Amino acid sequence: MRRALPALLAAALATACRRPTVDAGPRAETSAGSGATSAPSTAPPPVEPPAAAAAAEVPPAPSASAQRHARAPAPPVVLPRALLSTLPSPGAHPSAGFTGPVDPALDAAWVSRLATAKVATIAWNGGGVSLTFKLKLADGHRAVFKPAQALPGSNHVAEIAAFHLDRLLGLGRVAVVVGRALPADALADAVTDPKVASRVARELAVRDGLVTGAMIAWHAAPLTSDDPPRGWRASLSGEGPIDDAIRARAGELTDLALFDFLLDNTDRWSGGNVLSLGKGGPLVFLDNASALLPSRARRRASLARELSQLCRFRRRAVDAVTAPRDLADELARSVALDPSGARLEPVVVDALRARVAALREHLARCRREHGDGVWLDE
Ligand SMILES: Nc1ncnc2c1ncn2[C@@H]1O[C@H](COP(=O)(O)OP(=O)(O)O)[C@@H](O)[C@H]1O
Ligand SMILES: [Mg+2]
Numbered sequence: 459m460r461r462a463l464p465a466l467l468a469a470a471l472a473t474a475c476r477r478p479t480v481d482a483g484p485r486a487e488t489s490a491g492s493g494a495t496s497a498p499s500t501a502p503p504p505v506e507p508p509a510a511a512a513a514a515e516v517p518p519a520p521s522a523s524a525q526r527h528a529r530a531p532a533p534p535v536v537l538p539r540a541l542l543s544t545l546p547s548p549g550a551h552p553s554a555g556f557t558g559p560v561d562p563a564l565d566a567a568w569v570s571r572l573a574t575a576k577v578a579t580i581a582w583n584g585g586g587v588s589l590t591f592k593l594k595l596a597d598g599h600r601a602v603f604k605p606a607q608a609l610p611g612s613n614h615v616a617e618i619a620a621f622h623l624d625r626l627l628g629l630g631r632v633a634v635v636v637g638r639a640l641p642a643d644a645l646a647d648a649v650t651d652p653k654v655a656s657r658v659a660r661e662l663a664v665r666d667g668l669v670t671g672a673m674i675a676w677h678a679a680p681l682t683s684d685d686p687p688r689g690w691r692a693s694l695s696g697e698g699p700i701d702d703a704i705r706a707r708a709g710e711l712t713d714l715a716l717f718d719f720l721l722d723n724t725d726r727w728s729g730g731n732v733l734s735l736g737k738g739g740p741l742v743f744l745d746n747a748s749a750l751l752p753s754r755a756r757r758r759a760s761l762a763r764e765l766s767q768l769c770r771f772r773r774r775a776v777d778a779v780t781a782p783r784d785l786a787d788e789l790a791r792s793v794a795l796d797p798s799g800a801r802l803e804p805v806v807v808d809a810l811r812a813r814v815a816a817l818r819e820h821l822a823r824c825r826r827e828h829g830d831g832v833w834l835d836e
Contacts, residue, residue, distance in 0.1 A: 538797035546625035553628025554778040559735040568634035572673040580648040588612040605671030606663035617672035620746030633675040637798025639668040684734040696769030696828040723749035755809035769824035786811035
């Protein structure tokens with residue numbers, strides 16, 4: 459069911475007082491640039507970031523759902539200055555650089571926007587397994603909000619970490635992600651389906667009326683499901699020719715496999731999580747929430763078996779992940795700059811460090827066994 463956008467919404471937004479409405483806009487941003495990030499808008503005035511989570515919304519008008527949560531006072535809009543001054547990038551390290559769908563040159567504008575822009579409308583995103591919301595921001599840009607929630611395997615901090623890791627490696631396939639807190643009531647009010655509403659009431663991690671989550675920049679073109687044929691790894695084992703069905707995407711798929719191995723993402727192949735930006739367009743690495751789970755880190759679980767099937771990679775991607783650097787520590791430090799207070803637990807960082815070592819060993823073994831046969835054309 460759709461509710462009409464109230465008249466004079468723009469004026470109401472200027473005072474940040476609004477009820478969420480169903481997003482009636484197009485699925486993809488129409489201001490599409492070359493990447494997932496579109497033109498920056500005027501940034502809000504900088505203010506000192508607080509130590510705790512940033513949330514910029516004034517709670518909506520009273521509603522049934524409003525009674526369930528303590529109403530949070532509206533926190534000030536804050537610019538994430540620490541993150542903006544040290545945006546994740548390869549720096550002096552090799553970059554996996556490959557023409558990806560995301561333009562990191564727009565990261566600063568998106569980081570500011572996602573952290574501070576007023577939220578004009580909130581709509582239930584539907585479809586996926588986790589509870590996610592589509593947001594329209596007051597400047598017209600769009601975002602997805604993936605809140606902290608009870609669903610095992612939905613780790614909003616992993617969404618944030620995936621953005622940082624993507625940029626530290628120079629991949630350019632993950633849309634900008636910034637942590638932010640939004641009023642629980644505004645999210646609850648966006649849901650009309652009673653079943654979903656009861657999930658929202660039970661599963662969102664509400665604290666002082668707010669839910670922290672991952673604000674994810676909306677991709678600039680429609681996303682198309684682009685799962686490779688089953689058994690796609692077989693012809694990338696280093697033996698024999700590459701299957702024609704995956705040849706054009708071989709580099710992207712093995713980049714994705716390296717990325718998912720590092721993040722320990724266990725939900726890439728369940729359907730709907732391998733997506734291209736437009737039909738036949740570049741792969742985006744989207745839905746990275748089933749990753750960096752402390753429970754798996756504690757028992758040192760990894761995707762080693764899946765990785766062991768692959769011995770064909772892009773040389774630049776391998777250079778990026780095997781560069782002499784403590785990638786785990788860099789990622790932990792980078793994520794700690796996020797304004798929501800997101801942190802990677804020490805056990806998660808240690809397990810990531812172990813995976814980086816295991817990945818280096820695997821790549822060295824591939825080189826021993828296949829020599830230059832491991833390299834894919836770029
Ligand atoms: N940043 C984004 N830009 C465009 N569409 C998105 C974005 N994030 C999510 N979506 C859409 O929402 C769907 C569900 O999001 P996803 O992160 O996969 O959630 P779930 O964990 O529920 O599977 C995606 O398959 C995609 O169609
Ligand atoms: Mg998904």
